Amino acid sequence: AQSVAQPEDQVNVAEGNPLTVKCTYSVSGNPYLFWYVQYPNRGLQFLLKYITGDNLVKGSYGFEAEFNKSQTSFHLKKPSALVSDSALYFCAGFGSGAGSYQLTFGKGTKLSVIP
Amino acid sequence: EAGVTQSPTHLIKTRGQQATLRCSPISGHTSVYWYQQALGLGLQFLLWYDEGEERNRGNFPPRFSGRQFPNYSSELNVNALELEDSALYLCASSLEAGTPINSPLHFGNGTRLTVT
Numbered sequence: 578a579q580s581v582a583q584p585e586d587q588v589n590v591a592e593g594n595p596l597t598v599k600c601t602y603s604v605s606g607n608p609y610l611f612w613y614v615q616y617p618n619r620g621l622q623f624l625l626k627y628i629t630g631d632n633l634v635k636g637s638y639g640f641e642a643e644f645n646k647s648q649t650s651f652h653l654k655k656p657s658a659l660v661s662d663s664a665l666y667f668c669a670g671f672g673s674g675a676g677s678y679q680l681t682f683g684k685g686t687k688l689s690v691i692p
Numbered sequence: 693e694a695g696v697t698q699s700p701t702h703l704i705k706t707r708g709q710q711a712t713l714r715c716s717p718i719s720g721h722t723s724v725y726w727y728q729q730a731l732g733l734g735l736q737f738l739l740w741y742d743e744g745e746e747r748n749r750g751n752f753p754p755r756f757s758g759r760q761f762p763n764y765s766s767e768l769n770v771n772a773l774e775l776e777d778s779a780l781y782l783c784a785s786s787l788e789a790g791t792p793i794n795s796p797l798h799f800g801n802g803t804r805l806t807v808t
Contacts, residue, residue, distance in 0.1 A: 619801050619802075620782055621799040667734065682727075683734055
């Protein structure tokens with residue numbers, strides 16, 4: 578069975594500081610990994626994805642994510658956090674060997690950027 | 693372009709009743725997905741419809757059902773409501789059937805279902 582884990586329920590960071598939201602995965606075959614963001618009372622918005630190629634993926638709103646195969650991780654990063662980045666972040670993925678393209682989501686990490 | 697729209701925004705039902713939730717995908721999208729977002733549980737996959745057919749369902753009891761109409765809009769029905777069905781129900785659509793690799797999911801704002 579495939580799984581995606583976000584080990585931190587909440588991350589607090591000061592405005593202007595770099596931020597990292599962690600994600601680890603366990604899938605069969607090649608991993609396909611995604612990050613989504615959810616603002617209060619809204620649906621999820623796509624940020625970025627890793628399919629193949631460069632381990633550093635750049636996405637929307639200045640976010641990027643680093644794929645690390647040996648550590649089975651796909652951490653979300655941003656060099657300088659903004660207060661407006663405060664939201665709920667979801668990591669999701671599936672594996673090429675799963676026999677299904679169904680995305681498995683992590684439980685989410687609440688990011689709070691403190692002014 | 694108009695995004696994924698869901699109705700109603702909020703729905704309050706009592707235990708044992710039935711709830712019907714509606715979703716209109718982005719124009720041109722043929723695949724519709726339903727997810728349940730319960731507090732502390734993240735997103736749990738419910739159902740996937742494409743071209744009017746149910747393609748896959750998650751680990752939910754049969755009282756969770758739905759359908760997709762010829763215009764690709766979709767309905768989620770929850771029968772015999774239980775207190776633990778209280779959650780945000782999210783609908784998503786995608787351009788390509790089955791795989792989010794080339795066509796990321798686009799989510800609606802959800803329907804907040806409260807069962808009392």
